[in-house]
Amino acid sequence: MRLRKGEERYAAGLLTPAMLIVFGVIIIPIITTFIYTLVNIDPLSSHQGEFAGLSFYIRTLRSSEFWADLGRTLHFTIASTALETILGLLIAVLLNQKFPGVAILRSIIIIPWAIPTVVNGSLWKLMLNGEYGVINAVLEKLHLISSYQSWLGNPKTAMWCIILADTWKMTPLAVIFFLAALQGIDQSIYEAARVDGAGALKSFFSITFPAVRPTMMVIIVMRTVEKFKAFDIFYLMTRGGPANSTKTLMYDTYLQAFTNLNFSEAATLAYLIALAVALLTLVYIRLMRREENA
Amino acid sequence: MKKSILMICSGLLAAAMCAAPVMAEDVTLTALFMKQAGYSEDDVNAMTAAFTESTGIKVEPTFVAYEELSPKILTSAATGGYDVILGDCIWPAQFAKAGLVLDVTDRVEALDLDDIYQGALDATKYEGRYYGMPWLNDVKYMFVNTELLAQAGIEEVPATWDELVADAQAVKEQGICEYPIVGCYAQAECLICDYTCIAGSFGGAFVDENNQPTLNSPENVAALDFMAQNLANGLCNPKSLEMIEDDVLSTFAAGNAVFAINWTYQYAAMNDESQSSVAGQGVITPIPGTDQAASATVNGGMPLMITAGSQHPDEAWEYMLFLASKEMQAKYCANALPIWKSLYTDEDVIATAGEEVVAASQVQFDYIVNRPMVPYYNELSVSMQSEIQKVLLGEKTAQEALDGLQATAEELAGK
Amino acid sequence: MKRAASNATAGPVYKPRLSARAKRMRALEMFLGLILAVIVLAPVVWMLLSSVMLPVDLTAKPLKFIPDTLTFERYAQIFRSETSSDPAYVFRMALGNSLIVAVCVTLLSLVTGTMAAYAFAHVRFRGKGPLMMVILFTYMLPPAALIIPLYRIFTSLHWLDRKAPLIILYLSFIIPFIIWVMQDFFGSISRTFEEAAQVDGATRLQTLIHIFLPIARPGAIATGILAFLMSWDEFFYALIFTSSLNSKTMTIAIEEFNGKFTIDYGMISTAGILGSLIPVLITVIFQKYIVMGMTAGGVKE
Known part of the structure; x- marks a missing residue:
């Protein structure tokens, strides 16, 4: 607590460069965009330039399209985060064992994560192609399908294709996180449990799981934020189709701004997305604090 | 005082400079x-x-x-x-x-x-x-693989949609091509382009002379029903729903389609041996018609x-x-x-x-249809794309979807 | 943490004799490991294959998994092409732009982000909590929320289609992320060393540079890699703010192989391989640090 003033000056010195860049870039756009949500600036509207108050928010929240978009966004966010977390943990447990080849596996597992999203999206689109995609060819060869399927052209499968592509790329990140957490566990605890007659499953739930819980929370928070505002992969793989089955809030924001010229509506959507993400993060942080205190 | 004179002078100078012709x-x-x-x-x-x-x-x-x-x-x-x-x-x-x-x-x-x-x-x-x-x-044209058509014993390129469907049926039944028709029906503008062609050749239009929406006209409904029908009975490739123009081209170029609607660029590409296995087999012709219209294409x-x-x-x-x-x-x-x-x-x-x-263009240019030239077209198109796909997937009837789109269009027109 | 780090890189240690049960267990593990390897590598191998397959073979049905003829023409085209209208040439230039942008972003964001994160973790100042919240919120804002005003500002500054403004834009969302990750990591480093150094009469800046940074090195490297990958990956801002060879990045060049009239899967795969090379090499080489840094940062002890 000594030298409060000096501390503050020191902090200011350390913070200034970062804050200058971040706020220098975003402060005006953030405020301008917020004004856009309150004033109708849509160039095609007959009410252009009029103060709209909260009517854009109200209209957006009342539209069924918004809730459908939100549902699809949550579908993507929850399914891929859950898959990545569960698969990540299972793979980490496997890679934490000692068997021939595990060292190589540990170093190649990271490769998908390093592949750029644009490349990942294009690659899966190519592999899932209904007319000549390699996935169709393999499945047909294995007699799992009788003829080539249109995975990206079917509303029932399109979202899952994107989830698949995203999970393939991002699970390695979870694996790395979990692996390090697992390696922090003292092996003698397992020995002791085994002596006490605990099976593999029991020691997983009573030793492993509690130990990786904080890691899990971090992964979930990080990935939720990223996924909620994911754009590139949708733009590359499906552009919201088929029959809107992959139209997320973020993609709709893009459509409203750059196709429909509804700038105010797009600004409102963007603010709602940021609010939703902030809300989710707050909930997670609460949960994490409770965990720490427990 | 001095200052203001200076200002006036410099103002005049600036004006003079502006007035002087800018050198190109x-x-x-x-x-x-x-x-x-x-x-x-x-x-x-x-x-x-x-x-x-x-x-x-x-x-x-x-x-x-x-x-x-x-x-x-x-x-x-x-x-x-x-x-x-x-x-x-x-x-x-x-x-x-x-x-x-x-x-x-x-x-x-x-x-x-x-x-x-x-x-x-x-x-x-x-x-x-x-x-x-x-x-x-x-504009868009109909591209026909005459080689595959000849294998089914058909020498003539179809001039009407009825003939085209009959030809496609024959090709399919004889096992020459699993899905004779291919279209770019992905959720994108290309779907509306194809629908414009087909609706036009059924005598339909999306707006009237006063630019008022007429999306649910009987002709438009019939055209959409026709598209859905071809998909339902396997004449049209079900993967069309994920395709844009270039996918249609590559499907045609791989010999997996007999009929495809596409832009002029397909002509050169399908005859390019380095990327096409059907070079020399395809022809470019006007889009078929019905008894309502001899042909129609999209601008x-x-x-x-x-x-x-x-x-x-x-x-x-x-x-x-x-x-x-x-x-x-x-x-x-x-x-x-x-x-x-x-x-x-x-x-x-x-x-x-x-x-x-x-030669094809000289015929086709007489049947050009413009997509609605209204300020809200792009927003309408976004709605049309997903609603039309629902019909093509069998989730909605053409009438239901187009009635809904008509309401959307009227709402957008009044914005 | 130290323990975790050393274990992460240590190879497996084999016990001399295994019971039948343990043998079966190991067989199962190897089997699962094999499946995992296939799932991880198969798409990459396919991308590699399709980059050297003939266009006609790529669309063939039934697909030949092992093509008869291979062509390295696309790679040659990317490395040799000198025509500015050739997409292959554009891609090569874009790769260079991406590299310049990503390196600058990584260095600048590391320096500024580390300083700020240190302040959050180890210096007392008023309004720390709210400021962190604001920084987090800026990170959560989707870029679409800022793009239109940003474009207007950048136009008036004549900042379009240039690399430097792109770097600044990227910094604006990468720095908050770095602060968020690093302050957690710094928080986990004990202050005992620093306090000891201060007692010895070192200034605060000296302690930061000589005592703290060496300890924080693995975290900094890991964060640096994250910053590099985020910059390398960025798509939306580049889509709007770049247009010519001056500044067009790799992601946009790849997207252009994917257009309405231009889907060229062979070229997409070739570009994909080349575009992934640098980040994959970096992550594989620095994997040790990523494991050390990121986990230490993420998990508070």
């Missing part, structure tokens, strides 16, 4: 073009070099993919990021209403309008005013426009005129057909563009 050499225009379709980047660069040589006006052209055009224009037009922009024919109404592009009616009307195809001109019009110069001229032209923020509208217009001049259009017609009617009798043009293409 001082002007550098910026222009936004599309990559890899129609005129190639090299073509445009060559035309631009010729323009700079003859006028002294410098131009910095930028080339981006089709998909990037609209975001680039929308973000830049108000501030004059580019002077000249190439836009899709479905944008002028929206851009005009939003005040993003300049009204060029007087300049366009000074041209020999009788020599320009009406469809190309119409696509730059909004509420009776012109907002651009027609440049890239394109896919792309006009040049001047942005509202441009500091050099006169030079910009000069540049546009140069690019769209008969001389340039004749010289570079290998990649895009001219907008000028008189060029179609020019032997050099016919030889360069390809006899078969010119």
Whole structure:
């Protein structure tokens, strides 16, 4: 607590460069965009330039399209985060064992994560192609399908294709996180449990799981934020189709701004997305604090 | 006192400088073009070099993919990021209403309008005013793999949809091709292009003469039912729902389709042996018709426009005129057909563009349908894409979907 | 933490004799490991294959998994092409732009982000909590929320289609992320060393540079890699703010192989391989640090 003033000056010195860049870039756009949500600036509207108050928010929240978009966004966010977390943990447990080849596996597992999203999206689109995609060819060869399927052209499968592509790329990140957490566990605890007659499953739930819980929370928070505002992969793989089955809030924001010229509506959507993400993060942080205190 | 005199003097000086004719050499225009379709980047660069040589006006052209055009224009037009922009024919109404592009009616009307195809001109019009110069001229055609058709014992290319369906049935039943018809029915503008062609050939239109929406007309419903029917009975490739133009081309080029609707560029690509295994087997023909209409195609032209923020509208217009001049259009017609009617009798043009293409275009140009030239078209199109897909997937009837779209269109029109 | 780090890189240690049960267990593990390897590598191998397959073979049905003829023409085209209108040439230039942008972003964001994160973790100042919230919120804002005003500002500054403004834009969302990750990591480093150094009369800046940073090195490297990957990956801002060879990045060049008239899967795969090479090499080489840094940062002890 000594030298409060000096501390503050020191902090200011350390913070200034970062804050200058971040706020220098975003402060005006953030405020301008917020004004856009309150004033109708849509160039095609007959009410252009009029103060709209909260009517854009109200209209957006009342539209069924918004809730459908939100549902699809949550579908993507929850399914891929859950898959990545569960698969990540299972793979980490496997890679934490000692068997021939595990060292190589540990170093190649990271490769998908390093592949750029644009490349990942294009690659899966190519592999899932209904007319000549390699996935169709393999499945047909294995007699799992009788003829080539249109995975990206079917509303029932399109979202899952994107989830698949995203999970393939991002699970390695979870694996790395979990692996390090697992390696922090003292092996003698397992020995002791085994002596006490605990099976593999029991020691997983009573030793492993509690130990990786904080890691899990971090992964979930990080990935939720990223996924909620994911754009590139949708733009590359499906552009919201088929029959809107992959139209997320973020993609709709893009459509409203750059196709429909509804700038105010797009600004409102963007603010709602940021609010939703902030809300989710707050909930997670609460949960994490409770965990720490427990 | 002294100060104000000084100010007045400098003001006058500035005014005088403004009034003095700006030397053309001082002007550098910026222009936004599309990559890899129609005129190639090299073509445009060559035309631009010729323009700079003859006028002294410098131009910095930028080339981006089709998909990037609209975001680039929308973000830049108000501030004059580019002077000249190439836009899709479905944008002028929206851009005009939003005040993003300049009204060029007087300049366009000074041209020999009788020599320009009406469809190309119409696509730059909004509420009776012109907002651009027609440049890239394109419509969709029917491409038929006559080799596969001959294997089914059919020598004649179908002229009506009924004949086409009968031919497709024969091809399918004889096991020559699993899905004879292919379309670009992905959730994208290309779906509306195909639907416009088919609806038009069923005698339908999306708006009436007063630009009022008529989406749920019986003809439109019948056309959509027809498309869904072909998918349901396996004549049309079910993967069409994930395809855009280039997927249709590659399916046709791989020999997996007999009938495909596509833009002119398919003609050269399907005959290119390095990427096609059906080179020499396909023909380009007008889109089939019904007893309501002999044929119909969609206007896919792309006009040049001047942005509202441009500091050099006169030079910009000069540049546009140069690019769209008969001389340039004749010289570079290998990649895009001219907008000028008189060029179609020019032997050099016919030889360069390809006899078969010119012949097909001469028939097809008489049946051009424009997508609705209303400011809200793009928003309507976004709704249409998903609703039409629902019909094609069998989730909705054509009547239900089009009734809903009619309501959407009416709401958008009143915005 | 130290333990975790050393274990992460240590190879497996084999016990001399295994019971039948343990043998079966190991067989199962190897089997699962094999499946995992296939799932991880198969798409990459396919991308590699399709980059050297003939266009006609790529669309063939039934698909030949092992093509008869291979072509390295696309790679040659990317490395040799000298025509500025050739997409292959554009891609090569874009790769260079991406590299310049990503390196600058990584260095700048590391320096500024580390300083700020240190302040959050180890210096007392008023309004720390709210400021952190604001920084987090800026990170959560989707870029679409800022793009239109940003474009207007950048136009008036003549900042379009240039690399430097792109770097600044990227910094604006990468720095908040770095602060968020690093302050957690710094928080986990004990202050005992620093306090000891201060007692010895070192200034605060000296302690930061000589004592703290060496300890924080693995975290900094890991964060640096994250910053590099985020910059290398960025798509939306580049889509709007770049247009010519001046600044067009790799992601946009790849997207252009994917357009309405231009889907060229062979070229997409080739570009994909080349575009992934640098980030994959970096992550594989620095994997040790990523494991050390990121986990230490993420998990508070």
